[in-house]
Each structure stands twice: as structure tokens, then as C-alpha cells.
Amino acid sequence: xxxxxxxxxxxxxxxxxxxxxxxxxxxxxxVSLIVCNKADARVLxxxxxxxxxFCVLTKEDLNNENYLLPILKTNEIALxxxxxxxxxxxxxxxxxxxxxxxxxxxxLLPKYGGKGMYGMKVHxxxxxxxxxxxxxxIHFVNEHYDEGEYILQKNVSLSxxxxxxxxxxxVQQLEHEWYPKAIExxxx
Ligand code: GRF
Numbered sequence: 001x002x003x004x005x006x007x008x009x010x011x012x013x014x015x016x017x018x019x020x021x022x023x024x025x026x027x028x029x030x031v032s033l034i035v036c037n038k039a040d041a042r043v044l045x046x047x048x049x050x051x052x053x054f055c056v057l058t059k060e061d062l063n064n065e066n067y068l069l070p071i072l073k074t075n076e077i078a079l080x081x082x083x084x085x086x087x088x089x090x091x092x093x094x095x096x097x098x099x100x101x102x103x104x105x106x107x108l109l110p111k112y113g114g115k116g117m118y119g120m121k122v123h124x125x126x127x128x129x130x131x132x133x134x135x136x137x138i139h140f141v142n143e144h145y146d147e148g149e150y151i152l153q154k155n156v157s158l159s160x161x162x163x164x165x166x167x168x169x170x171v172q173q174l175e176h177e178w179y180p181k182a183i184e185x186x187x188x
Contacts, residue, residue, distance in 0.1 A: 003078040003187045004032040008085035011119075013043025015083035015104065015175055020050050022180030029187055033075045037062065037087055065092045072097075079187060082141060083179070086118060091143045101141040102186065104179050106171045108153055109137040113146030123164035123171070133157055134167055136174045138182045152182050 005023075007016045016034060023029045034047040034054040047054040053075070061067045069092075072080070082089070082103040089101060105113055107122045117125070126134045135155030140148035156170045 002026070002028055002030040004030050004076050005079045005081050005183065005187075006033040006035055006072060006075065006077045007031060007043075007081045007083050008035045009041065009043040009083045010036060010038050010086040011041055011043065011084045013041065013046045013083070014172060015179055016043050017046050018176035019081065019083065019180050019183065020046070020052070022184075029184060033071075033077065035068075035071075035085075037085070043084075059087055062087055062093075063090045065090075065096075068093065069096065079183065080141075081179075081183060084118075088115075088145060089141050089143070094141060094143055099140055102151065102182070103139055103141050103146070103148070104175055105137045105139070105146050106168070106175065107137065108133070108135045108155060109139065109146055109150070113137075115145045117146070120164055120168065123167040126158070126167060127162065127164045130160075131158060134171060136171060136178060138179060151186070152178060154178050 009016050020031050023031055031052055034052050036043055036056050039056050044054055055071055080097055080101040112122045112125050133155045135153060137150060138152045139150045142148040154174050156174060
């Protein structure tokens, strides 16, 4: 039987798209739901284009277990995949889906993590520190931003010519390559 995953995303959804493409023909993993907290997020267009069920929720909905848990149960979700989801995951969800919620962060944690460290802010900080490498961290989710147990880290070299924008391109390539593989290895 296929295992269902839900992708939680707030933005453009390039990781959601990479995951959808990776599992399109899969006999074992099915992307069955996209959960989003922004009604105008590009990821919702991706959901529609790929005929994936989606749910737009508010912060209050997310924090209300009577709202979200039934939706996840109805869809028989085995793994929640955060892909650019900006709201903090409430503790009832962390407890209910213990070791079944994962996140991807666009830096080598524990550096450049925590509340407010997302998107270009991460790459600007890496650039300001003249770091020689950057990368990605895929980790389990706990009640704190970017603090759960690591699953995988991959790095990429930086040169003096790199800018926050070029860093984001390098990091995104790593994300699209490794996030689907990490999901598969957790589920199989
Ligand atoms: C990614 O860089 C991911 O690491 C972070 O949010 C970004 C989402 O990008 N958590 P996208 O919406 O998947 O393009």
C-alpha cells in the first residue's frame, strides 16, 4: 500500500514541485495533500496543476487540533513534509506525528537557524560572514524552529564571487536533489 505524505508550504513551492515530480510514478509514496497558510501562494497553483488536494488554513486553524487532525487522518498521512512553511508547528502536532514531521533548512544548522532565519536572510548572513561553504539540513521537527534531530546535511563550496542570490541557487539545487531522496529513505 502507498504511503501518503502531506506537504506544508507557504511560498513558491519549488521543493513541493521537486517532490511531486520525484514521486509521480512511485508505487510506494503518494503526495496526497498540500497544506498552505497563504491564499495567494504559488504552491497552490502547483497543487491545482498536479490535481493534488489542498487546504488553506489560518494560524488559528493550525493551532486547533480539532480542525487539522481530522483532515490529516482522513488523508491517512504517514509523513508531514515542511517545505518553506513559515508557521511554528504546534506541540499537539509534534506529539501526534512524533518523528513523522520533517523540515528542510537552507543552511548548515545549527548556524543560521531559528525564528526569522528563512529565505534570503539566511544567504545574506552566510555571505556577510564570508563562509567557504553553505548547504542544507533536513531534520525532524520539534516544538522549536530548526532544532530537531538531523537526518541529513549536504554542503556546497562558495567562492568570493558568490552573492546571496547565487548561493540561493546552489542551495536550491541541493534541496531539490536531496529532499525527495530523504523522504523516500524515511518512508521505505
Ligand atoms: C527553501 O529554501 C527551504 O529550505 C526553506 O524554504 C524554502 C522554500 O522554497 N525551508 P520553495 O517554496 O520550496 O521554493
